Amino acid sequence: MTDQPDLTPDHLRADGEALLLAPDVVLTPDGPMDHYAVVVTGGTFLAVGPAERLERTYPHLTPVRLRGHILMPGFVDAHHHLTQTFGAALAFGEPSEIFRRLWVPLEGALDEEAVYVAAKLAALESLRGGFTTVAEAGTRAPVDVELVAAAARDVGIRCVLGLVCNDADSGADTATTLASAEKHLVRYCTEELIHPSLAVSVPEAATAHTLRDTARLAAAAGAVVQIHVNEHLAAVERSLVQHGLRPLEYLHEVGALGPQLLAAHATLLTPREVNLLADSGAAVSYNPVASAWKGNAVAPATTMAERGIRFGLGTDGTRGDAFRLAEAAEFAQRLAYGLATGDSSCGAGWTWLEHAGRGGADAVGLGARTGGIAAGAAADFLLVDVSGPEMRLSWDLPWELVRRGNRDQITAVFVGGRLRLWRGWPLDWDGPALVRRAAELSRDVLLRAPVTRVHPTSTEARHAQAEWSTAQ
Secondary structure (H helix, E strand, C coil): CECHHHCCHHHHCCCCCCEEEEEEEEEECCEEEECEEEEEECCEEEEEEEHHHHHHHCCCCCCEEEEEEEEEECEEEEEECHHHHHHHHHHCCCCCCCHHHHHHHHHHCCCHHHHHHHHHHHHHHHHHCCEEEEEECCCCCCCCCHHHHHHHHHHCCEEEEEEECCCCCCCCCHHHHHHHHHHHHHHCCCCCCEEEEEEECCHHHCCHHHHHHHHHHHHHHCCCEEEEECCCHHHHHHHHHHHCCCHHHHHHHHCCCCCCEEEEECCCCCHHHHHHHHHHCCEEEECHHHHHHHCCCCCCHHHHHHHCCEEEECCCCCCCCHHHHHHHHHHHHHHHHHHHHCCCCCCHHHHHHHHHCHHHHHHCCCCCCCCCCCCCCECCEEEEECCCCCCCCCCCHHHHHHHHCCHHHEEEEEECCEEEEECCECCCCCHHHHHHHHHHHHHHHHHHCCCCCCCCCHHHHHHHHHHHHHHC
């Protein structure tokens, strides 16, 4: 039996054989299970159960004992923009709707190499943060989305790959747009790690015909349509002026609201719109860090949970840190809703772990494939070291993972049964070299991108404040 002090990556590489992993705890859909084990083979969990039973059932397998570790599902990022990573730090301090001043010009300045490197860097950051699946909401870069797929594939992360289907103001022909959507759904329908999705930036970016038909195409293919919905006050007001309806109401009116919809943000919801989500079966990506960084409202996620509305947690490209995302999800609900009502639980730890994993997988259309530790599910999981002082004295593991968990505790990341990351870095390709190349390319891209920022850098703002104070 292999014990944790001698653990190396070689113990976790099956080379075509099955792995029997026996950590201290397995985080199953029913909760934390002590002295459980899993058998991994062919990219999936073959068996999950008490370690002693699995050792008797599979006597030909040498158990790998992982002392001080838990084995838990990989997190799902339900809303990401992989090709925006070069400008992530430019969003700090900026007011809402920065896509017009930052993301559109930034992505427009990306060439093929920059798209691949930016997406690969974002995928690496996501894996380092414990995400084994990301939903990519569609790049505006003028390149083939296969470059984004290749980046995700090469890193080894599961990716729900959006194809932007805007045709209202772009001059795109509706028939051509829909034909491209159909080809995209077929192109990636049999891939192991890349799963096709359609995307519309905001409802007003597509014609009613395209909104309705992308919903139909996605539903038939078992895919999702990703749309930014009710994110900013300005977007709600534009929809009211243009259609006489709020964005979510408009999607319902044109026949685009249904289980295939993955609504990003949904921060500004009326009671009627909450009912529409609940009745339609649509899913939401709750993005609490984006709410804080961009000054959005906070989506009523605890209400969604009570109403049975499907939702996952998304980063919106803010930072690829799943534990901090789960903490932000609970924290934002506490500040926005819990304090006012005296709700001291705000969903408790299990709610946010559930929606960061299995609920997120369901929201992005992969609920039958990933998101949980169960026989038959894809072996997308983390080995997390809980032997340190922060979590060794454990009383309530789900709460502790939400409030005290940290990506530095992630020893290994598996996707599709393969070891993809060991202590934060890939083993079969040069991660530091990618980071160096990304730093070089990002400078060139930002020099030619017509980005407009409202807020200066922190140093510039400090100097300006000092000059203003001196002048008074």
